[in-house]
Amino acid sequence: MSSTLIRCSNCNATLPANSLNRPDFRNCPACGQPVRAVVYPSLFKQPDAISSGEMLLIDTETSCFFHPKKKAVVPCGLCGRFLCSLCDIEFNDQHICSSCIEAGKKKRKIRNLENNRVLHDSIALYLAVFPMIFIWPTILTAPASIFYSVRHWKSPSGIIPRSKFRFMLALLVAGGQVGGWLLLLSHSLL
Amino acid sequence: MSMKTQEYIKLRGKGFKRGSFLSLSGIRASLWLGQDHMLCIYNKGYEEDYRRFYFRDIQAIITHQDNRRLVWNIIFGVFAFAFAFWGPPYLMVSAFFLVLILINWLRGPTCTCYVQTAVSRENLPSLNRLKHVNHAITRLAHVIERVQGHVSPEEIHHHLGENTQKSSGEHIEKSVEAGTQKTRSAAGTGKRQSATSYNGRIHTALFFCLIVSGILTSIDFLHKSVPFTTVQMIFSSGLSILLIIALVKQQGSGLSQWTRRLTWTTLGFMCAVSFIIYSIVIFLTFQSKTSIYTSWDYMRMLSSVSPYDNSFLMVIYVISISYCLTAGIVGLALISSYKNK
Numbered sequence A: 001m002s003s004t005l006i007r008c009s010n011c012n013a014t015l016p017a018n019s020l021n022r023p024d025f026r027n028c029p030a031c032g033q034p035v036r037a038v039v040y041p042s043l044f045k046q047p048d049a050i051s052s053g054e055m056l057l058i059d060t061e062t063s064c065f066f067h068p069k070k071k072a073v074v075p076c077g078l079c080g081r082f083l084c085s086l087c088d089i090e091f092n093d094q095h096i097c098s099s100c101i102e103a104g105k106k107k108r109k110i111r112n113l114e115n116n117r118v119l120h121d122s123i124a125l126y127l128a129v130f131p132m133i134f135i136w137p138t139i140l141t142a143p144a145s146i147f148y149s150v151r152h153w154k155s156p157s158g159i160i161p162r163s164k165f166r167f168m169l170a171l172l173v174a175g176g177q178v179g180g181w182l183l184l185l186s187h188s189l190l
Numbered sequence B: 001m002s003m004k005t006q007e008y009i010k011l012r013g014k015g016f017k018r019g020s021f022l023s024l025s026g027i028r029a030s031l032w033l034g035q036d037h038m039l040c041i042y043n044k045g046y047e048e049d050y051r052r053f054y055f056r057d058i059q060a061i062i063t064h065q066d067n068r069r070l071v072w073n074i075i076f077g078v079f080a081f082a083f084a085f086w087g088p089p090y091l092m093v094s095a096f097f098l099v100l101i102l103i104n105w106l107r108g109p110t111c112t113c114y115v116q117t118a119v120s121r122e123n124l125p126s127l128n129r130l131k132h133v134n135h136a137i138t139r140l141a142h143v144i145e146r147v148q149g150h151v152s153p154e155e156i157h158h159h160l161g162e163n164t165q166k167s168s169g170e171h172i173e174k175s176v177e178a179g180t181q182k183t184r185s186a187a188g189t190g191k192r193q194s195a196t197s198y199n200g201r202i203h204t205a206l207f208f209c210l211i212v213s214g215i216l217t218s219i220d221f222l223h224k225s226v227p228f229t230t231v232q233m234i235f236s237s238g239l240s241i242l243l244i245i246a247l248v249k250q251q252g253s254g255l256s257q258w259t260r261r262l263t264w265t266t267l268g269f270m271c272a273v274s275f276i277i278y279s280i281v282i283f284l285t286f287q288s289k290t291s292i293y294t295s296w297d298y299m300r301m302l303s304s305v306s307p308y309d310n311s312f313l314m315v316i317y318v319i320s321i322s323y324c325l326t327a328g329i330v331g332l333a334l335i336s337s338y339k340n341k
Helices: A100-104 A121-132 A138-153 A165-189 B066-088 B088-106 B130-148 B152-179 B182-187 B201-222 B226-248 B256-286 B293-305 B311-340
Strands: A034-039 A089-091 A094-096 A117-120 B009-016 B027-033 B037-042 B047-054 B060-066 B111-116 B122-123
Touching: A089 A100, A094 A100, A121 A138, A121 A165, A138 A165, B009 B130, B027 B130, B060 B130, B066 B088, B066 B256, B066 B311, B111 B130, B111 B201, B201 B226, B201 B256, B201 B311, B226 B256, B226 B293, B256 B311
Parallel strands: none
Antiparallel strands: A034 B060, A089 A094, A117 B047, B009 B027, B027 B037, B037 B047, B060 B111, B111 B122
């Protein structure tokens, strides 16, 4: 039962039960730091027992795709393969097999499995703005920023929807730089 | 009429992710409320990392108040105070630091918030002010209770009462023995970490060097010479390295909270003094009539400035000497009591 103990976030001492779910801060009995802990029912919930799947009794029964000797209980919500209770993963209110989860993560089809995204719009903007400090690199970085902006205009950005403002600003700044260089070159050539 | 529902609602507060020791990571963190989970976004500037906490999995939200606001106000206060002494042109800089103090004060008390699940305890860097934590807990309470239901105080006592009494008694004894050390890193990762057997040698050396530094500064205050200024600069660099080693060593050690605080305060003090000296050097370089090419020229210029000519320098010297001697003596006393225990 030690897992159901609530510990002080400052010193890791166990907090007394009467100091939990209180609106005010209570001093930790060990470190004396004001601590407040709000607990929820899942703290006391015992983890569900893992079912290894029922064995097939009759040959005509549907078997699991991954374990042919085990009885299928549910089809995969994405690929339709039959799954035994061991292979069944409940995710996003769906029953999914492990290979679909793996594929979904790799191909970024299941959004809730994504734990990283590249912010192309920010990169394009940095590429357009930061080299301005040294001026000369903008000969290369300005066209690169324009190319990057166009290339990734439709690429997915962060999970929280972002406007195209950064891309537009990057195009504007990089365009200005390219224009400036062209003007300078034409002046020097003429 | 089609209603476009927002997938995520932003919870108030923003902060920086704390990495390992002295990692000024610059990773911005924000917290968002989704349909069935809470999303913590770590923005590195060029990419985002996501951490999801499903409402059904959240076991507890633990918050403890800290004194980060006070520490920052002291740092800003030192700068404001130092620049105010420098002269009228620097009153604007001093006013800037006073505004920072005001903003920091108005933002409310600081705290550290953790979310606990069955497998981990994670810090929520965006919830670093009490008012943001209160707002987030109010918002979360509705959605989590909708998924998990409500827990009554009787249930908590029923489940935790006996365990807590037994365990807290044991833990308090252990904590007192160990000098109520912080195991912040352990709390952050959810792992329990035992106190390492650190005997405080580096801290002893650090506090001793602080006293020596105070004495050296006192001599420099009374008698200015180029070799002495050079020696003092080299000694200060060595002290900085020793300070960094001490800060690394005190992580997860059994040192008392006051020793740890003193070490951190020394870091803040040294950063402030370094910044001020750097500003003085820049200022003097621009004002200098002779050309400065080498480090030796710098040393000559620095040693030519006497605290008796400048009230601002006088204040810096007095503060430095007082701090070095006081912190050194107090630190040695704390370390000796730690060793005795």
